[in-house]
Amino acid sequence: MATISQAAVKQDLYDAVNGDWLKTAEIPDDHASTGGFMDLVDAIEKTLMHDFDAMAAGETAPNDPQLAEFIKFYQLTKDFKQRNAAGANPILPCLKQIDSLSDFADLQQRMPDWLYDGLPLPFSLDVDADMKNTKVNALFAQAPNTILPDKTYYDDGNESGPKLLAVYGQMMTQLLQLTGYKEVEAQQIVADTLKFDRLIVPWVKSAEEAADYSKMYNPRAFKDFANDSKYLDLAAITYSVINGNPETVILPEPAFFDHFNEVVNPENFEMMKNWMKAKLVQRLSGYLSDEMRTLGTTYSRTLSGQKQPRNQAKSAYYLAAGAFDQVVGLYYGHTYFGEAAKADVHQMVEKMIGVYKRRLEANTWLSADTRAKAVTKLNNLGIQVGYPDKLEAVYTKFHTLSAADGGSVLSNVLAFGRIARKDMFAKWGQPTDRTRWEMSADTVNAYYHPFMNIIVFPAAILQAPFYSLAQSSSANYGGIGAVIAHEISHAFDNNGALFDEFGNLHNWWTEADSAHFKELAKAMITEFDGLEFAGAKVNGTLTVSENIADAGGLSCAEEAAKNEADVDLSAFFTNWAMVWRMKATKQYMQLLLSIDVHAPAKLRANVQPKNLDDFYTTFDITPEDPMYLAPDQRVKIW
Known part of the structure; x- marks a missing residue:
């Protein structure tokens, strides 16, 4: 290790150690940062892409069944010719489901499937350890995320908020048009999305408030939670995914459920539908054509200052590795770390x-x-x-449907997500x-x-x-x-x-x-x-x-x-x-x-x-x- 100047340390330890590096280090266009952690990330990315590209090309063979399913999926994510030809088609069935919603009774009927599919909803359910009895898994109900990264961005004095929302609005208008909406329709969907988002903001926590873990634990009697909505039968929705009768639900953001009826009501139904459409398109754009993938990163790149989206090769790798993260991790650990280390x-x-x-x-x-x-x-x-x-056993249930059999990147991602969420809900009440x-x-x-x-x-x-x-x-x-x-x-x-x-x-x-x-x-x-x-x-x-x-x-x-x-x-x-x-x-x-x-x-x-x-x-x-x-x-x- 290089010797550093004592005089320089007296001024600034960080600069004394890293000054020369800082003068020459360049942030890659597809990054928002570079440095110690990111250098390791980049090196691992290069190593694993090399290995998995060889497997995808048939030059080497995966050594276990789950890795083989991952490689089949990786071949799909890499096939931009097929992805571009399909365009927005894979997402259209999901959008049609939202478009065809008539009222809350209709939404109620479809809710179990939508919870399993992870489609955007004005609340979500999940299962995790009960914070006061961590031997057992409990039921949690969550508020939706806001568009801006923190509620403080919506404050009157925050100059970044309006600029970021303008970027988001422009990006979503273009994305929605690529899915088949006319410009005026897309603009209306975006306008409603921004209005509905504002309704959520007062009732969720800031990052500072959320940093206090003890404030996450807000158990509510299940019968009281069931009464939090006048327009959705929250009990019936819960019973459709949970095998049993929960006594309590834990609410990390209780204020949202206290004011649920002010946000989720018949007057706001069409606005909420449009919010669901925009959320869906933004969330799933990365699984579609290259045009939609790159356009869909505009807002996040503006937020972080990243100049360019990832290239096709890297994006395909990260998309596939994200779905099979533990499979990829085990391969890396066994291959490059080992039992001795x-x-x-x-x-x-x-x-x-x-x-x-x-x-x-x-x-x-x-x-x-x-x-x-x-x-x-x-x-x-x-x-x-x-x-x-x-x-984890859930990964043994992931089976990639190839393009020849009618599978797309998105259809596989939705299938994997459904399997994972069914597995999660099955853990309720279990050790x-x-x-x-x-x-x-x-x-x-x-x-x-x-x-x-x-x-x-x-x-x-x-x-x-x-x-x-x-x-x-x-x-x-x-x-x-x-x-x-x-x-x-x-x-x-x-x-x-x-x-x-x-x-x-x-x-x-x-x-x-x-x-x-x-x-x-x-x-x-x-x-x-x-x-x-x-x-x-x-x-x-x-x-x-x-x-x-x-x-x-x-x-x-x-x-x-x-x-x-x-x-x-x-x-x-x-x-x-x-x-x-x-x-x-x-x-x-x-x-x-x-x-x-x-x-x-x-x-x-x-x-x-x-x-x-x-x-x-x-x-x-x-x-x-x-x-x-x-x-x-x-x-x-x-």
Whole structure:
């Protein structure tokens, strides 16, 4: 690893490490950003496309039946000659269904099929772990998404909102015309869509509000939920997809259902139908002709500042891999990661848990009772590394219908989605599966699941610069060590701390400990809140859970690095800053500031080291240096 200038670190750690790279790095036209994470994504994309293209061409053979079904589907997504010839035809039956709706009684009758097919509706049902009894799957009812990425975009003072809606309106008018609507009809559909969208906005949460997991748990008696609509029989709709009689429904956005009749009523029926059409066309445009695929990305690209849509080859790969994500992930894990690396990283995770456990046991601000329960939670933490032990059974039901047999990209996607949703609804009232992966192994990321109390590290992130046998132990701890400890820390951030060792939403804190923790969390909010970035400001409340996890992760990883014989804290902090290197469009950075629970990458790299005393001695940072933070302002939680 290159030596960095101590004088430069005193000014700005991130720039000292990444300055030369930032001068030359270019954002590809089909990206909104480039950098540490994205470089890995691009490399994996290139590797897997090479392998799957060879299989699709018949040069090599898939080694299992599910991979063979994926390759058949990949051949369909790659066949743009056939896709272009079909044009919008594959979507027309779905649009005709919406067009032919006469009233709510008619919608009621078709609702079960539409829930299974995932067609746009003014609410949705899904099944997930009951947050207060996570051994069992519960029923959730969800509000629809708004067109703009966050409700704050609809505020009067937000200049981006109207501009983005204009782009959306123009894109949808053109897309609807490609499906056969006349221009005046398309314009009316768009106008109604924007009106109906506005009706939803007051009753859904902002990203900041949604970042508080405890506020997701709003159980409503099923009989009361059934009475939330005057015009749809919500009980009958539920019974049509759930095999049994739920006592409660969990509502992450209860205000929407409190005001359901103001949004979903006969007066708004035609408006709602048009909203459903626009939603459908936008959602499914990527599965149709190349013209519709590229046009359908206009709004999202404007939002992120991405100059060009993905080319045909990449879009075909991502479309196919999205439908068979766990199949692709298992192939990647077995082929490019393997059992030896899986065991090695598993040991590293256990080592980091050991560091965290010692810190908890030595903690001075928690009472003995709370400390003991925190250690119990840590002892029950599930670890998933690399890739799952087995493929989910639902993928064995995915059978691709070839073009010769009348199949299209869209018809297959709808069939796969129907199978997956039937499988999901069948899990209601059944035991949860704590071994289930919610990320595929080829995903460059990691996560902590508070309802399951598990940490998951997909194979894709377990490579340089995060982890490599060619790097020093300190560099590895500054990379993957900090990522591992970050995910462990999520078990004890402002959200994770609300859940016990079984993942249940249950207060295991004493009142005094909880109050003290909240004060420490407030200090973390203050440390980030209002920091200027990309012409806007960081929301400390939105990003607090990730900042707490970053702080705990970096601190614990540093302790682990110091326990090694070859400790080199300069390499530790250098690699920490290197993994966060990122160059992004201004639009993308501002979008993330509005909706992302993570602070901007540069600030993650720069702010957290300032909280660690060793950072100052490692680089001889003094009160005169810009990277200095007074000891009484350094936030230390875990």
